[in-house]
Amino acid sequence: MLDLSGVYHAEYGRCVATLVRLLGDIGLAEEAVQDAFTVAVEKWDVLPPNPGAWIVTTARNRAIDRLRRESTREARHAQALLLQHPDEPREVGPVQDDQLRLVFTCCHPALSPLAQTALTLRLLGGLEVPEIARAYLVPEATIAQRIVRAKKKIRDAGIPYRVPRADELPDRLPPVLTVLYLVFNEGYTATSGPLVRTDLCVEAVRLARALAALMPDEPEVLGLLALLLLTEARRPARVGPAGELVRLPDQDHALWDRALIAEGHELVRRCLRRRQPGPYQLQAAINAVHTDGPASDWRQVLALYDQLLALVPTPVVALNRAVAVAEVHGPALALAALEDLELPGYHLLPAVRADLLVRLGRVDEAASAYEAALELVGNDAERAFLQQRRAALPG
Amino acid sequence: MKQYLLAVHYVDGTPATQPEAQERAFAEVERVNDEIRAAGAWVFAGGLFPPDRATVVRVENGSTTMTDGPFAESKEQLGGFWVVQCADLDEALAWAEKCSAACLNAVEVRPFQEE
Numbered sequence: 001m002l003d004l005s006g007v008y009h010a011e012y013g014r015c016v017a018t019l020v021r022l023l024g025d026i027g028l029a030e031e032a033v034q035d036a037f038t039v040a041v042e043k044w045d046v047l048p049p050n051p052g053a054w055i056v057t058t059a060r061n062r063a064i065d066r067l068r069r070e071s072t073r074e075a076r077h078a079q080a081l082l083l084q085h086p087d088e089p090r091e092v093g094p095v096q097d098d099q100l101r102l103v104f105t106c107c108h109p110a111l112s113p114l115a116q117t118a119l120t121l122r123l124l125g126g127l128e129v130p131e132i133a134r135a136y137l138v139p140e141a142t143i144a145q146r147i148v149r150a151k152k153k154i155r156d157a158g159i160p161y162r163v164p165r166a167d168e169l170p171d172r173l174p175p176v177l178t179v180l181y182l183v184f185n186e187g188y189t190a191t192s193g194p195l196v197r198t199d200l201c202v203e204a205v206r207l208a209r210a211l212a213a214l215m216p217d218e219p220e221v222l223g224l225l226a227l228l229l230l231t232e233a234r235r236p237a238r239v240g241p242a243g244e245l246v247r248l249p250d251q252d253h254a255l256w257d258r259a260l261i262a263e264g265h266e267l268v269r270r271c272l273r274r275r276q277p278g279p280y281q282l283q284a285a286i287n288a289v290h291t292d293g294p295a296s297d298w299r300q301v302l303a304l305y306d307q308l309l310a311l312v313p314t315p316v317v318a319l320n321r322a323v324a325v326a327e328v329h330g331p332a333l334a335l336a337a338l339e340d341l342e343l344p345g346y347h348l349l350p351a352v353r354a355d356l357l358v359r360l361g362r363v364d365e366a367a368s369a370y371e372a373a374l375e376l377v378g379n380d381a382e383r384a385f386l387q388q389r390r391a392a393l394p395g
Numbered sequence: 396m397k398q399y400l401l402a403v404h405y406v407d408g409t410p411a412t413q414p415e416a417q418e419r420a421f422a423e424v425e426r427v428n429d430e431i432r433a434a435g436a437w438v439f440a441g442g443l444f445p446p447d448r449a450t451v452v453r454v455e456n457g458s459t460t461m462t463d464g465p466f467a468e469s470k471e472q473l474g475g476f477w478v479v480q481c482a483d484l485d486e487a488l489a490w491a492e493k494c495s496a497a498c499l500n501a502v503e504v505r506p507f508q509e510e
Contacts, residue, residue: 108484110488156506157484158484160482160483162483
């Protein structure tokens with residue numbers, strides 16, 4: 001039997017989005033796609049040339065069969081929709097992509113921010129509830145409940161599956177940016193399993209490009225795209241030959257994607273000209289500095305983090321800023337900057353503390369900090385990295 | 396077409412609006428009502444007398460009790476409502492925005508169950 005987990009991750013979001021368009025109901029769409037994957041597991045000896053198309057066709061046919069047997073209101077409605085538009089031409093509108101449309105639906109303002117994120121990660125990222133819960137540092141039961149409630153609300157309150165009008169787009173944008181960022185982040189530093197989930201990174205970049213094409217005058221949209229491109233550019237250097245984590249200062253720049261970096265830098269320059277700074281633009285600028293020349297200009301990076309912290313005064317930003325403080329002002333000041341920070345469940349806080357303590361020669365405290373980080377870390381590569389650092393401590 | 400309740404909620408004890416502001420609000424609400432009717436979304440609307448004019452009726456084990464006053468002993472009370480019919484939630488929310496701006500209070504949008 002083939003291992004279809006790769007195909008599942010790559011195709012789930014796209015297939016669900018298409019089936020949502022065909023069936024007009026998220027629950028039915030998910031059932032249909034999951035049904036089709038069950039059939040695929042039984043039937044596929046080798047991968048078909050276009051697995052996504054196979055899944056969509058099978059899902060659609062199975063949905064038609066099932067709907068004929070059911071008599072609920074949803075079933076009747078979905079059946080009518082399916083039979084009415086078997087092969088209708090794609091609607092003409094600002095957002096033509098099924099997945100981008102589904103993102104806007106999942107990020108509707110009538111849903112809470114947590115619901116928006118959880119739903120998008122579930123439907124478009126294909127993430128399971130435990131993965132989403134870890135990524136968001138929220139209990140699994142809460143995530144599961146939010147997703148169930150959100151789907152019910154979409155169905156019962158009549159949140160439409162449609163593309164926002166051009167005049168609505170600016171207001172509908174912020175949660176979409178947040179969610180794309182989270183999807184990319186989950187792909188770049190997965191909360192469990194292997195370090196990188198390429199399919200999520202690629203998908204987030206693809207959707208960010210579609211958004212930028214749609215709204216080329218929104219600086220934060222360009223900022224997000226630049227941030228993703230400049231980060232994605234370094235992905236080939238991020239994981240070593242044995243699957244181990246390679247941190248930024250140790251990366252082989254020859255492995256970086258030059259074209260993506262050039263594109264990212266150009267976007268950052270465009271954003272700077274607008275003089276409407278925002279969090280994504282600032283994060284993009286930080287990454288532009290890191291990818292500009294053989295060594296990062298940490299003073300510039302720190303200055304940018306100062307601006308970012310002023311706009312987004314969160315513990316995570318403070319943590320990242322502290323790393324820059326260490327490079328410019330030394331580890332003692334950086335450790336002081338971390339003093340009152342609280343990020344329960346986030347392994348990078350004790351991990352950064354540990355690194356700083358090592359540099360200060362405080363070995364015993366460093367060991368405890370690495371152990372604290374190891375209790376919280378999720379993915380294999382980061383765990384191996386931390387174990388190695390712990391083991392390398394003297395005494 | 397789906398039907399939605401647009402319920403006006405106010406907090407008892409908030410300082411009363413000045414008479415001119417109240418008159419402006421009435422006029423604005425009438426203007427919005429005309430818009431709703433013209434758009435074919437009108438089902439019903441009305442303002443309610445305050446909660447001290449309310450009576451609660453309960454039937455338990457075949458016997459009826461009546462209580463003077465509103466159901467909820469809370470500061471948040473229902474002031475009135477619209478019932479509109481719309482294609483989807485976005486339309487209902489757009490009406491709710493106009494209604495809320497006109498009557499100067501929060502409006503809760505709740506879908507009716509179908510059938």
